[in-house]
Amino acid sequence: MEWLSYSTPLLQGAWVTVQLTVYSTILGAIAAFAFGIGKVSRNWLIKGVSICFIEVFRGTSLLVQLFWLYFALPVLGQQIGIDLRLPPVVAGTLALGLNIGAYGAEVVRGAIQAVPPAQYEAAKALDFTPRQTLWRIALPQAIPEMMPSFGNLAVQNLKDTALVSLISLGDMAFRAEQIRNFTQDSVGVYTLLLFMYFGMALVLTAIMKLLERSIGRWRAGRA
Amino acid sequence: MLFGIEWDTANNWVFAVSILPILLKGLVVTIQATVVGFFVAAVLGLILAALKASRLRIISWPARFVTEFLRDTPLLVQVFFLYYVLPEYGIVLPAFLTGALALGVQYSAYMSEVYRAGIESVPLGQTEAARALDLSPLRQFSVIIIPQAIPRIIPAMGNYLVSIMKDVPVLSVVSILEMLNVAKIIGDRTFNYLIPLSMVGGLYLVLTLVASAIVRLVDRRLPKQGIPLR
Amino acid sequence: MNDTDPRPMPPDSPADAAKPTPPPSASPVCKSDLLEAGEPIIKFEKVVKRFGDVTVLDELDFEVRKGEKVTIIGPSGSGKSTVLRILMTLETINEGVIWVAGRPLWHEERNGSLAPASEDHLRDMRKEMGMVFQQFNLFPHMTVRRNITEAPVQVLGLSKEKAAARADKYLDLVGLTDQADKFPSQLSGGQQQRVAIARALAMHPNIMLFDEPTSALDPELVGEVLNVIQRLAGEHDLTMLLVTHEMQFAKQISDRVCFFDKGRIVEEGPPEQVMTEPREERTREFLKAFINPA
Numbered sequence: 001m002e003w004l005s006y007s008t009p010l011l012q013g014a015w016v017t018v019q020l021t022v023y024s025t026i027l028g029a030i031a032a033f034a035f036g037i038g039k040v041s042r043n044w045l046i047k048g049v050s051i052c053f054i055e056v057f058r059g060t061s062l063l064v065q066l067f068w069l070y071f072a073l074p075v076l077g078q079q080i081g082i083d084l085r086l087p088p089v090v091a092g093t094l095a096l097g098l099n100i101g102a103y104g105a106e107v108v109r110g111a112i113q114a115v116p117p118a119q120y121e122a123a124k125a126l127d128f129t130p131r132q133t134l135w136r137i138a139l140p141q142a143i144p145e146m147m148p149s150f151g152n153l154a155v156q157n158l159k160d161t162a163l164v165s166l167i168s169l170g171d172m173a174f175r176a177e178q179i180r181n182f183t184q185d186s187v188g189v190y191t192l193l194l195f196m197y198f199g200m201a202l203v204l205t206a207i208m209k210l211l212e213r214s215i216g217r218w219r220a221g222r223a
Numbered sequence: 224m225l226f227g228i229e230w231d232t233a234n235n236w237v238f239a240v241s242i243l244p245i246l247l248k249g250l251v252v253t254i255q256a257t258v259v260g261f262f263v264a265a266v267l268g269l270i271l272a273a274l275k276a277s278r279l280r281i282i283s284w285p286a287r288f289v290t291e292f293l294r295d296t297p298l299l300v301q302v303f304f305l306y307y308v309l310p311e312y313g314i315v316l317p318a319f320l321t322g323a324l325a326l327g328v329q330y331s332a333y334m335s336e337v338y339r340a341g342i343e344s345v346p347l348g349q350t351e352a353a354r355a356l357d358l359s360p361l362r363q364f365s366v367i368i369i370p371q372a373i374p375r376i377i378p379a380m381g382n383y384l385v386s387i388m389k390d391v392p393v394l395s396v397v398s399i400l401e402m403l404n405v406a407k408i409i410g411d412r413t414f415n416y417l418i419p420l421s422m423v424g425g426l427y428l429v430l431t432l433v434a435s436a437i438v439r440l441v442d443r444r445l446p447k448q449g450i451p452l453r
Numbered sequence: 454m455n456d457t458d459p460r461p462m463p464p465d466s467p468a469d470a471a472k473p474t475p476p477p478s479a480s481p482v483c484k485s486d487l488l489e490a491g492e493p494i495i496k497f498e499k500v501v502k503r504f505g506d507v508t509v510l511d512e513l514d515f516e517v518r519k520g521e522k523v524t525i526i527g528p529s530g531s532g533k534s535t536v537l538r539i540l541m542t543l544e545t546i547n548e549g550v551i552w553v554a555g556r557p558l559w560h561e562e563r564n565g566s567l568a569p570a571s572e573d574h575l576r577d578m579r580k581e582m583g584m585v586f587q588q589f590n591l592f593p594h595m596t597v598r599r600n601i602t603e604a605p606v607q608v609l610g611l612s613k614e615k616a617a618a619r620a621d622k623y624l625d626l627v628g629l630t631d632q633a634d635k636f637p638s639q640l641s642g643g644q645q646q647r648v649a650i651a652r653a654l655a656m657h658p659n660i661m662l663f664d665e666p667t668s669a670l671d672p673e674l675v676g677e678v679l680n681v682i683q684r685l686a687g688e689h690d691l692t693m694l695l696v697t698h699e700m701q702f703a704k705q706i707s708d709r710v711c712f713f714d715k716g717r718i719v720e721e722g723p724p725e726q727v728m729t730e731p732r733e734e735r736t737r738e739f740l741k742a743f744i745n746p747a
Contacts (some may be wrong), residue, residue: 125653141592
């Protein structure tokens, strides 16, 4: 049946989707920690920049951000004399990563603030510096708290990758639209596409659950 | 020219001012799509939640599968699916309704979870006390459970309202003239994407802040223990 | 803080005692090493501490001599824990001066007068004190051994081997050598508190602060912790400040007992005097609540 002939281009697109998901998740994780930690910093400049970043990228639509990076940034570059045209891959990864990073930053911030104050007191009594306290005492305890939310964000990121098809990046959704244009078989292609995303999401959720369990190993045992 | 309004590309400032009314027309469409989508999501979500709560596995399991499926697949693909598939079964809707429907369907999955979580957050003791007082199950639900669940449900629904608003631009693929689509058309025709897209970004920021503030206000006004019944 | 000083804690190994090592930081050698036994190592001068409208410490004058074991008793809200927390630099003070080993704690001497202490000065002063908390506050994501070695390695700059040797020594002291690789969630409350004591001791403080160390423990676990504290009191020259409700225990180990009420010392003296034949009415009222076998 025709579905088999769809599989090759769709799988090519799937590979692009997977790569995009991986790159943007990594960028997102870096941004989440950078701005999440920045938001609880006592340095008002770092804190201000972090708050601005989080508000802007959470407060505007992802598609707006994507289009801005791909269509508007080059115009800005023209006006100031630098070539700021981003290839679709870069624009896509950037928009996805920064967007998911802003949501992730709030998760990071919440988890850090959920570490019991008594832990900070114990660290102070042992004369750790604030930086040592953050990296050795607070963050290791905060990270298992973040994992469930990170799992949700990872799946959200996967779904968001479909938007890059609108800037002509050859991901799964783009390929599907190409096939549909060619064969006019909307139901078949799009049903298959929906199930492919569903399958990927299930795999991703399973991976995140595994990560969650291995990171929180020390939480086992008597309370 | 768009919507009958001319723009002026003399310089950046003049351009920005001249396209603002055009963008605002797009804003109206954005808000309309948000409201319709939200309404559909709230109603469908309620139905989905009721199905999931059924004790008959033949009803609850498919409902749970559908919820999970909707949550794990992209809105964009769902929009295309409805847009291309519905006509094949004889249902021809204007593009706006197709888009808003897709939006509502996607978020109905999240809404059903909100309903479930809100109802489960009412302590079990309340149901037990109601039963001990011999209240009928219908009265139990409507007078005891729901009023106490609402303060939990409203803020979550409010947050999803804001999320729906941020997802409206995806509907531009079916030619709905919401804000982002309008800005892109202006950009396509003038080659100056910077001004329109940046303005849309700014408008979205304002919208989000206002909407979030309203949600917080409603949340604060709601008594935590439930809707007061005299 | 080098290992050749004649210090209350025994040196890590005989070889270290003979070998001079340079101080790990640029700060001056802790003055408490130069104090004779019997000189005041802690001195509160007219200290006032307010939390909002509530005055918790009311012009407190308080002194502890080097090597002394002092127990602070009193009703809740009397300020006893606050004294310890202020010493551990967890709380600031509103008025007054505190001297630790001859140096101001919450102030520093600059150009001949006292200015509020900088963070560097506080970090330096913290090394004098170790604290054991009511809720143990072990780091849940680290093994017992790591809990004890982390601060000596990261703060004092000890090598991993030296820190591990210290950990083994103090684990032996508190009787938990076989639990070294367990996580805190796998230990009982009494075991966790003993680890907390070892963790504080591993920093070689001159003053040990115990803030109601057994109040959060099930009754059958209290004894093991008190035994450790008693051994510490008997075998070492540490200055110890203990806040507790365990009256019998306080009588056993203390050189001096202070009864705090409403932010001031109402009565202080040797345990036989304060606890068996108190002079003040308020002390008598308070002690009535504790059934003391004769």
